[in-house]
């Protein structure tokens with residue numbers, strides 16, 4: 001019996017056993033067919049965000065971070081934060097979560113303060129952090 005699945009990268013119909021898409025080259029997860037021992041860890045085998053909730057994906061996280069950084073700190077400590085680099089889905093390390101949390105606390109303090117210099121510094125840190133997250137490979 002021949003079964004076809006849709007490519008995780010481009011949606012093109014490909015054979016279910018194809019390790020990569022012949023059209024776009026994206027690696028395919030053969031979760032249903034692969035033996036459990038042969039399965040790679042989820043994060044390193046995905047070529048797209050797939051079932052990952054939108055608020056755990058990099059660009060949504062950066063937008064949320066700029067709007068309300070503490071929300072990202074909460075998301076970070078209730079699961080993983082994902083981004084795609086070189087065609088695979090990766091997670092931000094714990095050190096990034098710690099920095100995000102530190103930033104969120106600092107921003108809350110700055111927002112509650114009357115010091116304009118502190119608020120300006122917090123704003124610059126916020127933008128710098130967002131750029132850092134968006135450039136991470």
Ligand SMILES: [Zn+2]
Nearest residue numbers: 007010021024
């Ligand atoms: Zn494809």
